[in-house]
Amino acid sequence: MKTIGLIANPNVGKTVIFNALTGARQSVANFPGVTVEKKSGILRHNNEEITVVDLPGIYSLTTSSIDEKITRQFIIEEKPDLIINIIDSSNLDRNLYLTLQLLELGANLLVVLNMGDIAESKGITIDAKFLSNLLEAPVIETIAPKKKGIIELKTAILEHSNKKFTPTNVSWFDAFSSEIGVIKESLKNAGVTSEKWALTWAASALLEGDEVIRDMLEESGVDLKLVDKVIDEATENLPESDAELVYADARYKHIFAISKKVKTKTMDEQWTKTDMMDEVLTHKYFGIPIFLVVFWGVFHFVFSFGDPFIGLVELIFSKLTNLIIDDFGADPDNFFTGLLTDGIIGGVGGILVFLPIIALLFLAIGVLEDTGYLARVAFLMDKIMNRFGLNGQAIVPMLLGFGCNIPAIMSTRTIKSEKERLTSIFVNGFISCGARLPIYVLIAGALYSETEAANIALLMYLIGMIVAITTAWILRKTYFKGETSPFIMELPPYLRPSITASLIKLWQRCKGFLYKAGTLILISAIIIYCLNFFEMVEPIGKVVAILFWWMEIEWELGAALLFGLVAKEVVVGALGVLLQVENTPDNPEDTDLRVALKTRLQEGSSNVDATAFSYMVFSLLYVPCFAALGAVRQETNSWKMTIWVTVMYIVVAYVLAALTMAIGVFIF
């Protein structure tokens, strides 16, 4: 099957187009660096099938971060039959830089002018036909979210992926033609064959001082000593400037020549909506306070809208329990009725009741992603983050972590400095994800009023942030000392989030949660119920409670922490199973998990408030879940670091929970 790749700048709509072509539902958002891995899908059109590959965005073929390297690797090693180069029409010039580089490579190119609507709002029109003539490549116009131009694009893809390619005339690239010729010769002599397409390009990349291509050639066993000598001779008499500058300059000159011919601008530099919003949102005095208010607002939105729904779902499950008890009778010693009511409904239902608030949290994060505000947060926070040894961009994985740590850990691929990236991975586990939210809501909800519980949950999120940033600071002073990366970030225009896109994204994320509830959490609940039925949980829980003697918890709470190592939902699931065992139908009050929990907390502790806070802090900080550790393993590519991280999480959690207890006893 033929393969085509979507190669373009970040944030130009590659993934929207990928989804439209293949029917996939990959995540889309309005900030650069959303897609960080290679994803394939199948395009079916006119009875033909083609593999389409979505890739991370790149500004040029010079790549430094991991996500960018994936794209470059794809271009060079997989040699796609056709490259779809998507251009943000409202930002033609900068986007064309990569286009020219792709033409230099000799790639079979299909250019897509996307974001026609945004260009129009800025008064920009582009003559697509003329552009196609000048680039000697087909050009299709689209407005991807509205599916405009997609059919035409599909047809063009089929047509051009079959075409034999004839290289374009890359006149702008001739600056060093004689030098390139010599370097090419010496490359050939060193054993590099022209089968690896783009020998010319490899030569010029070396001339430009491209480290990645060097490494790739050296890794494949090519001796570059003689080549280096040729390059030194070629660049020797370049006064002040150098190959890098000469090339960038030549490409931009060519770009300006093209854009002068094809682009018309009917409005002058104009005060756009984005400018207006930025005046407020990145305002000198209000910018940071507004960020804090947005953060606070999100959580208040989540709680105030979510809470009534929790009651509703609870009601459904208690009705279900009653139904089962009515049918099978309430025999506490009956294994199967117990498994159904206490095990499955208690465990899985115990966590599912929190779906409404988790869903609202996902929705709020999803909408924020789509507006373009996250890029501004990075802009606002860069200086503060820099103080703590991180880049402003590192705030993005943290905010994404509020939803789920796994995609957040993956998104650190965009961070250019390896040490900053590893630091960001290490501390992301402290960021409170959606799965921890039920723990706070359950425990704080058992002891305090609704508003107090909401504030306590917000406090937990803040504590997570503070611990993460402080740990990052310590790591950057010690284990990951050194190199920093520059902050070079495009600020995309604000976009109004579309309702359908937001709902699709919400559904994708909820589906993930429901799937987990139906598999991992269900299995955990069954195992916990069975172990408990044979009275094996109590001794284990007691051991944990002894390890946490200062926290003064009963064995159920201890056992829940242990089972919660698997995933944070299991903490609540386990409490659901273990605390509901004594339910009876004549005592419906007790079906409320919160009441049972409150009783148990009071039975164990001499200072319930301190115990509750300490328990929540520990739950927040110790090991996000096995899957997140798996992500750490994958992204660090090191078991040693993964173990290191795990130990760090548990130690930090233990110490800070103990500290919380001490402070709590003092305050309450």
Place this chain on the structure above:
Amino acid sequence: MEMTLDQMEVGQKGRIVKLVKQGATRKALLEMGILPNAEVTIIRSAPLGDPLELLIQGYHLSIRKVDAQMIIVEVLDK
């Protein structure tokens, strides 16, 4: 009048003369369109003074002051 980009005031427009200091950052800046003869406007600085937001090649880019120091500009009339 020539100065480094970080010395320009908010709202001022300049033309880039050259980029001093070699290296990966300079290369990245060149590719993003920050190169000699390009016009650049300082849109704003972040609330804590750093980084800067620039208008370059018709789009908005944010860079830190330390990196702006390597960019020599000639200030144009405002």
